[in-house]
Amino acid sequence: MESPRPAPRPVGRGAKVREAVHAATLAELVDKGYAALTVEGVAQRAGVHKTTVYRRWKDRESLLVDALAEHLAVDVPVPDTGTIEGDLRALARSLVQSYTSPTGRAVLAAMFTGAAGLPEIAAAGGHVFRDRLTRAEPVVRRAVERGELPAGTDPGEVLKTLAAPVYLRLLVTGDPVDETTADQAARVTLAAALAGAFVPR
Amino acid sequence: MESPRPAPRPVGRGAKVREAVHAATLAELVDKGYAALTVEGVAQRAGVHKTTVYRRWKDRESLLVDALAEHLAVDVPVPDTGTIEGDLRALARSLVQSYTSPTGRAVLAAMFTGAAGLPEIAAAGGHVFRDRLTRAEPVVRRAVERGELPAGTDPGEVLKTLAAPVYLRLLVTGDPVDETTADQAARVTLAAALAGAFVPR
DNA sequence: AATCTATCGCAACTTCAAGTTGCGATACCG
DNA sequence: CGGTATCGCAACTTGAAGTTGCGATAGATT
Numbered sequence: 001m002e003s004p005r006p007a008p009r010p011v012g013r014g015a016k017v018r019e020a021v022h023a024a025t026l027a028e029l030v031d032k033g034y035a036a037l038t039v040e041g042v043a044q045r046a047g048v049h050k051t052t053v054y055r056r057w058k059d060r061e062s063l064l065v066d067a068l069a070e071h072l073a074v075d076v077p078v079p080d081t082g083t084i085e086g087d088l089r090a091l092a093r094s095l096v097q098s099y100t101s102p103t104g105r106a107v108l109a110a111m112f113t114g115a116a117g118l119p120e121i122a123a124a125g126g127h128v129f130r131d132r133l134t135r136a137e138p139v140v141r142r143a144v145e146r147g148e149l150p151a152g153t154d155p156g157e158v159l160k161t162l163a164a165p166v167y168l169r170l171l172v173t174g175d176p177v178d179e180t181t182a183d184q185a186a187r188v189t190l191a192a193a194l195a196g197a198f199v200p201r
Numbered sequence: 202m203e204s205p206r207p208a209p210r211p212v213g214r215g216a217k218v219r220e221a222v223h224a225a226t227l228a229e230l231v232d233k234g235y236a237a238l239t240v241e242g243v244a245q246r247a248g249v250h251k252t253t254v255y256r257r258w259k260d261r262e263s264l265l266v267d268a269l270a271e272h273l274a275v276d277v278p279v280p281d282t283g284t285i286e287g288d289l290r291a292l293a294r295s296l297v298q299s300y301t302s303p304t305g306r307a308v309l310a311a312m313f314t315g316a317a318g319l320p321e322i323a324a325a326g327g328h329v330f331r332d333r334l335t336r337a338e339p340v341v342r343r344a345v346e347r348g349e350l351p352a353g354t355d356p357g358e359v360l361k362t363l364a365a366p367v368y369l370r371l372l373v374t375g376d377p378v379d380e381t382t383a384d385q386a387a388r389v390t391l392a393a394a395l396a397g398a399f400v401p402r
Numbered sequence: 403a404a405t406c407t408a409t410c411g412c413a414a415c416t417t418c419a420a421g422t423t424g425c426g427a428t429a430c431c432g
Numbered sequence: 433c434g435g436t437a438t439c440g441c442a443a444c445t446t447g448a449a450g451t452t453g454c455g456a457t458a459g460a461t462t
Contacts (some may be wrong), residue, residue, distance in 0.1 A: 013406090020413095038447090039448080050449095051412080051450095051451085051452090053448065062270060065297060102278075113323075120318050122375070126373065127374065129374055130374065160366060160369060163369065164362075164365035164366045165361060165362060167372070168361060171314075172327065172330050173331065174323070188398045189393075189394040191396035192389040192392040239418095239420085240420070241420090252422085252440075253438080255420090255422080260421075261421095
C-alpha cells in the first residue's frame, strides 16, 4: 500500500491517439500495402505527428505487430451444428469470410506475404493460426465421439487440410475465394476423414 | 538481309556478369532475406559495381524477378509410375524437395512472403505454380482413363489439394516439411479422389 | 477555476539505401 | 592492333527511418 494510485495517468488523451493510429495503420495497409506503408503516412492519416508515433511504438515493425494483434483479438465462435459436415462447412466459410473484406486481405498480406524477415509479425501470424486451430479441435473430437469419424482421427490434421486450400488460393495462386471454395474444402476434408486418411498408421 | 550481324555484340563479358549477379542475388537472398537484400550487397558479392547492376536491370524488383525466373526455369519431370498413388506421392515429394534446400526456401519466401506490393514477383510466383500444375494434370487424367479414379474428376482440384498442405506449412504454420508431409498429402488427396470429392456436382 | 505535468506538435537533424550521372578505364570483337 | 561497348568509380539526389530538444497543450488534481 504505497500509493493509492498505482497508475499515475495511464489513460488520458493517449487512448484516443492509440486508437486513431491503429485505425490509420490498417487503413494505410489496405490502401498502400505493407511495402509502401510509411510511418509519416500513418501519422498524417491519424491526424498525429510522426514523433508521437515513435514515442509510443519502438519502430514500424512494433506498430504493425500491435495493430495486427488488436485487429485479430476477436473471438471466432466455434460451430456446433450436430454433424461434422455442418461444422466443417461452417469453419471453412468463417475462414473465407474473415479474409474477404479489404481489411482482412490487407491483414493477411501483412502477416504472411508482407513481413519477410520480420520475425515478430511472422510469429504472430503463425500464432493466430495455431490458436484458432486449437480452439476448433473439439469439432473433430465430438465427431469421433458421435461415431461419425473413425477413432484415432487426428484433429489437427483434419483442420489443416480444411484450411489449406483456402490459404493456397489466397497466398499462392490468387484464385478467387468464396463460399464455393469453402464448401469444396469441407467436402474433400470430410471424404478423406471418412476414409480414415487422418488416422495415423 | 540488312547486315550479317543482327546482334551487334550481345554476348561478351556481359554474360559472365549476368550470371555472377544472378548467383549473388540468390546467395544474398539466402543469407539476408528479401527485406535486407540491398543492391550494393549483391554487387559486392558478385564482384561488380553497383552501377553495372543498374545498367542491366531497371531496379531491385527487376533484378529479383529475373534471378527468380532463371532459378525456376528448370523442367520438373512429371512422374508416371503406373498408379495414381505412386504418381501423387512422387509429385508431393518432388514439391517438398524443391523447397527444402536453403535456396528453395529463400526463393519461396521471396515469391510468396517477401514481395508484397511487388506485382511482378507475385505474378511470377502464381505463374510458376500454374505452369507446374498444368504440366502435372495428365497424371490425373491417366488415372481416370485407367479407371482408378471416378470419371469427371477435376485434375486441377486434385493437384491443388495435393500441394495445399505443403504450402500451408511452409507459408503459414512454419511446421517442418519432409517426406512424411508429402506422403500424408498424397494419402488424403487419394482418399478424397477415390470418394469422388473432386467430381463437380 | 487555477495549476501542474505528462503528452503532443514542430522543426531540424542523422543515417542509410535507392537510383542517377558523367567520365575515365578496360576488355572484347574484328 | 584499333574501335566500341561495357565496366569501375565517385559524386550526387531523393526519400523514408528514426532521433533530439524545445515550446505548446490538454487532463487530472486540489
